[in-house]
Amino acid sequence: MPENNKQSVLITGANGFVGSRLCRRFLDAGFHVIAGIRENCDRSLINDLALEYRYGDITYPQSLPKMIAEVDFIIHNAGLTKAKKKEDFYKVNHFGAQNLVEAALADDKLKKLILVSTLAAGGPSKPGKPITEADEPNPITEYGRSKLAGEEAVLSFKDRLHVLVLRAPAVYGPGDKEMFEFFKTVNMRIRPLLGNINRRIQLVHVDDFTLGALKAVTSETKSGEVYYIAESRSYPYRELVDLLGKAVGKGGFPMRLPGGVVRGIAAVFETFVKAFGGAPMFTREKANEILEDWEVTIDKAKNDLGFVSQYGFAEGSKETVQWYRERGWL
Numbered sequence: 001m002p003e004n005n006k007q008s009v010l011i012t013g014a015n016g017f018v019g020s021r022l023c024r025r026f027l028d029a030g031f032h033v034i035a036g037i038r039e040n041c042d043r044s045l046i047n048d049l050a051l052e053y054r055y056g057d058i059t060y061p062q063s064l065p066k067m068i069a070e071v072d073f074i075i076h077n078a079g080l081t082k083a084k085k086k087e088d089f090y091k092v093n094h095f096g097a098q099n100l101v102e103a104a105l106a107d108d109k110l111k112k113l114i115l116v117s118t119l120a121a122g123g124p125s126k127p128g129k130p131i132t133e134a135d136e137p138n139p140i141t142e143y144g145r146s147k148l149a150g151e152e153a154v155l156s157f158k159d160r161l162h163v164l165v166l167r168a169p170a171v172y173g174p175g176d177k178e179m180f181e182f183f184k185t186v187n188m189r190i191r192p193l194l195g196n197i198n199r200r201i202q203l204v205h206v207d208d209f210t211l212g213a214l215k216a217v218t219s220e221t222k223s224g225e226v227y228y229i230a231e232s233r234s235y236p237y238r239e240l241v242d243l244l245g246k247a248v249g250k251g252g253f254p255m256r257l258p259g260g261v262v263r264g265i266a267a268v269f270e271t272f273v274k275a276f277g278g279a280p281m282f283t284r285e286k287a288n289e290i291l292e293d294w295e296v297t298i299d300k301a302k303n304d305l306g307f308v309s310q311y312g313f314a315e316g317s318k319e320t321v322q323w324y325r326e327r328g329w330l
Helices: 015-027 059-070 085-102 140-155 179-188 206-218 237-248 258-274 283-290 299-305 313-326
Strands: 010-013 031-037 052-055 073-076 112-118 165-168 168-171 192-196 203-205 225-228 252-259
Touching: 010 015, 015 031, 015 206, 031 168, 052 206, 059 085, 073 085, 073 206, 085 203, 112 206, 140 165, 140 283, 165 206, 165 258, 168 206, 179 192, 179 237, 179 313, 192 237, 203 206, 203 283, 203 313, 206 299, 225 299, 237 313, 252 258, 258 283
Parallel strands: 010 031, 010 073, 031 052, 073 112, 112 165, 165 225, 168 203, 192 252
Antiparallel strands: none
């Protein structure tokens, strides 16, 4: 139970990359942090933290009332980023979010529920035109569409609960496994120049995203708002590759792959992994996604929440490389 009248925050998916850093951020800010996790999950990223553990599964509504009881804030971070079939995305990202917000109606103490979402729900930007929260969403993957459906489910309760949505672009930083492959490729002295190398990409360091989440919890906000939480600037794709090369401290050989070749490789990889019953991370949809422009404005988060990113990719990538090397990943 909370000590010294600390405000409590329940973080679902607390054992994962982003979830574990959210736990650290809110502990440092003086909150009583409750890890909402499934039983028998891997706790290696949070074992050293002073957390309260509560067990539940967002796909089983009956497990949720006890998990969320008597908390001040909920950050719903749990989600599915890869799946064997598209129905799995919706089971977790759409209906799981709906189950949680429905259960939250019974918590009279709850002050605010925040859904962690993704830029994939908003969809890609057009060259030279960053997208804003006011733009009509246009997701191009099942993952993005399932996250948008989850947003809509949560926002439909905006008149009954105080709810917010935070959309993040690709999140990187110490502990990340998804962008690790990109880091590893560059560390192997390969510079993957995929598709249009001038397309613009926006990222967010995990500790900047958790700062945005803290600001969203502690700021005066209007229920039903959506915010992009990202680094304050975007980068041409080629510049990202160059900065990552500097971060690993090695020269490299450019490997140019046109968009059609990238999609072909993704199709082969997806087919192979699915043939063995796996859930592929690199799919045809994912290839289409990474070949697009992904650029946003964070003006709304800056004005409403006072959020300003602290990490540029140059320093953030160096910190991440150091973490990988200290643990023998690179």
